Amino acid sequence: MIAIIDYDAGNIKSVEKALRSLGEEVVLTRDRGTILRADKIILPGVGAFGDAMRNLKKYGLDQVIHEAVEQNIPFLGICLGLQLLFESSEESPGVEGLGILKGKILRIPEQEGLKIPHMGWNSLKLENDGRLFRGIEGEPYVYFVHSYYLKAEEEEIVRAATTYSTYIHASVEKGNVFACQFHPEKSSTVGLKILKNFADLDKEAV
Numbered sequence: 001m002i003a004i005i006d007y008d009a010g011n012i013k014s015v016e017k018a019l020r021s022l023g024e025e026v027v028l029t030r031d032r033g034t035i036l037r038a039d040k041i042i043l044p045g046v047g048a049f050g051d052a053m054r055n056l057k058k059y060g061l062d063q064v065i066h067e068a069v070e071q072n073i074p075f076l077g078i079c080l081g082l083q084l085l086f087e088s089s090e091e092s093p094g095v096e097g098l099g100i101l102k103g104k105i106l107r108i109p110e111q112e113g114l115k116i117p118h119m120g121w122n123s124l125k126l127e128n129d130g131r132l133f134r135g136i137e138g139e140p141y142v143y144f145v146h147s148y149y150l151k152a153e154e155e156e157i158v159r160a161a162t163t164y165s166t167y168i169h170a171s172v173e174k175g176n177v178f179a180c181q182f183h184p185e186k187s188s189t190v191g192l193k194i195l196k197n198f199a200d201l202d203k204e205a206v
Helices: 012-021 032-037 049-058 061-070 080-084 188-199
Strands: 002-005 026-029 040-043 075-078 103-107 118-123 141-146 148-152 158-164 166-174 177-180
Touching: 002 012, 002 032, 002 061, 012 026, 012 188, 026 032, 032 061, 040 061, 040 080, 040 188, 049 061, 049 080, 061 075, 075 080, 080 148, 080 177, 118 158, 141 188, 148 166
Parallel strands: 002 026, 002 040, 040 075, 075 177
Antiparallel strands: 103 148, 118 141, 158 166, 166 177
16 A cells, blocks of 8 residues: 655646546555555655745644654655655745655746746656666656755755756665655656656565
């Protein structure tokens, strides 16, 4: 069973729909026991960093997420979910993120001819043999919607990168924690393969 964390963020239902299309058992929940009993956990979402952190704390989900990571349950952050795993964001000065991974979320720099937010398809440069990208070759195209981007402190956790005005860490992996800035649930067959790879992870092997 895959638990999708419900913290009143946008775009959660599309992740649920994509997983169900793959035949996965999915539950949308903010119940601590249900989350910690899950085989896998996903933190999706779009919205503002500060609002999201307030909601996670309001429901006590920040603590549950830390517990889940410590229990070695495979955990995937998507879009805003990726950003929340890190320490801080320029979008919400003074608001601390979950701090599970080291790095900062920065505003995409203005560049003539490029619109912000970045909305659309970009190719990924795959690196460091990421488990989410098994069976995916070349430089696959995936769908992004964001105005802020990740600069990870630990370069070795980066599994995919892209360029849009600046060099963006698009996917990371560390132990049982995985995250994508792009939306696999909106990224056609490549995105479904990424979600399937996550769903098929063996908890004992992460």
